[in-house]
Amino acid sequence: MRTVYVNGEYLPENEAKISIFDRGFLMADGVYEVTSVLDGKLIDFDGHAVRLQRSLTELGMQNPISKEDLLEVHRELVRTNGINEGLVYLQITRGAPGDRDFAFPPEDTPQTVVLFTQDKPGLADSAQSKKGIKVISIEDIRWGRRDIKTVQLLYPSMGKMMAKKEGCDDAWMVEDGYVTEGTSNNAYIVKGGKIITRQLSTDILHGITRAAVLRFAKEAQMEVEERSFTIDEAKEADEAFFTSASAFVMPVVEIDGATLGDGTPGSVATRLREIYLDESRKMAI
Ligand code: PMP
Numbered sequence: 202m203r204t205v206y207v208n209g210e211y212l213p214e215n216e217a218k219i220s221i222f223d224r225g226f227l228m229a230d231g232v233y234e235v236t237s238v239l240d241g242k243l244i245d246f247d248g249h250a251v252r253l254q255r256s257l258t259e260l261g262m263q264n265p266i267s268k269e270d271l272l273e274v275h276r277e278l279v280r281t282n283g284i285n286e287g288l289v290y291l292q293i294t295r296g297a298p299g300d301r302d303f304a305f306p307p308e309d310t311p312q313t314v315v316l317f318t319q320d321k322p323g324l325a326d327s328a329q330s331k332k333g334i335k336v337i338s339i340e341d342i343r344w345g346r347r348d349i350k351t352v353q354l355l356y357p358s359m360g361k362m363m364a365k366k367e368g369c370d371d372a373w374m375v376e377d378g379y380v381t382e383g384t385s386n387n388a389y390i391v392k393g394g395k396i397i398t399r400q401l402s403t404d405i406l407h408g409i410t411r412a413a414v415l416r417f418a419k420e421a422q423m424e425v426e427e428r429s430f431t432i433d434e435a436k437e438a439d440e441a442f443f444t445s446a447s448a449f450v451m452p453v454v455e456i457d458g459a460t461l462g463d464g465t466p467g468s469v470a471t472r473l474r475e476i477y478l479d480e481s482r483k484m485a486i
Contacts, residue, residue: 204281206274206316211281214317223313225294227301229353231313232256233292236275237446238284238318239325239478242485243275244446248409253291256350261305262295265312272486278318286324288447291316292352325449325478333454333466334370336441338432339363341374341381348403357384371443373456376404379429386445387411388453390430390438391469397438400427410444410477417476423469432457440467442474449481450474 203214225231234249250268257264266274275289294313298306343356360372361384373388374381380388381399387408389398396418401407418425435441440461441453450473452466461467 206278208314219313220297222297222299223294225313225352231292231294231352232350233352235446236289238279238287239482239485241279241285244481244485245409246272246486252409259349266314274316278316282318284318284320287321288319330451330474333452335455336371336373336453337364337367337369338375338457339372341376346403347405348407350406360384375432378431381405383443386443389442390435391440391467392438395424395426397426397430399429408444410446414444414450414473414477417480440470442470450477
């Protein structure tokens with residue numbers, strides 16, 4: 202049985218409890234981070250800690266745990282649960298004021314901090330990354346602050362189900378004719394060797410993997426253009442891929458039924474995945 206962390210305690214997962222009045226449960230008033238684990242080490246912990254602080258600040262929430270303590274909890278859970286390849290999920294909510302009220306509770310209300318691990322053997326060497334995945338496009342009807350990593354994941358969940366129903370793996374969301382991002386990842390196309398991905402704004406999550414991949418791409422002298430693109434442009438692209446902390450760089454081989462290239466992962470996506478995994482392993486802590 203897994204050991205999880207709840208508000209300062211390490212507990213077996215079946216003994217871990219939070220209040221029914223928790224604002225994460227009642228109002229989706231919480232933020233989260235997912236950090237991947239390779240070789241038993243954390244990938245880009247600093248990036249996730251910085252984004253967590255930003256999400257909390259944007260929502261006027263306190264940060265109830267120091268970065269040093271957070272790192273310690275991550276490491277302890279990875280160690281105790283014997284995770285070699287997998288994920289650490291972290292969620293912080295505005296706490297449980299003991300009743301339901303739209304107004305934020307007093308600032309001294311204890312917040313909820315929960316962390317747990319997910320064991321994912323074969324994460325780096327996934328079969329999907331060798332085959333590539335298929336996406337559909339759906340309208341992006343999420344709220345306007347997608348740069349804050351909140352636990353409001355109902356529409357992304359629905360998007361994944363819509364994709365599944367069509368025999369696909371994921372959905373790319375489209376707003377005003379342009380792709381914003383994937384349901385749980387950032388979207389890219391490659392045309393004439395150039396990597397194109399949407400510019401940062403409040404319209405998308407500022408992916409930690411995105412930042413690293415763009416840095417590695419530039420270091421490898423690959424051309425990067427940060428701008429919006431349409432689904433029609435994506436269908437005509439040489440290749441496509443997405444990035445996220447849990448999938449790294451994932452090739453996309455079909456968009457709304459249109460096959461990209463020869464229907465196998467493109468060379469740019471494949472190379473970026475290799476570079477990302479190599480470099481991330483070197484920097485893991
Ligand atoms: N966009 C969305 C909507 C996401 O949910 C995620 C992953 N949580 C990402 C992008 C990718 O971000 P990261 O690389 O930090 O995992």
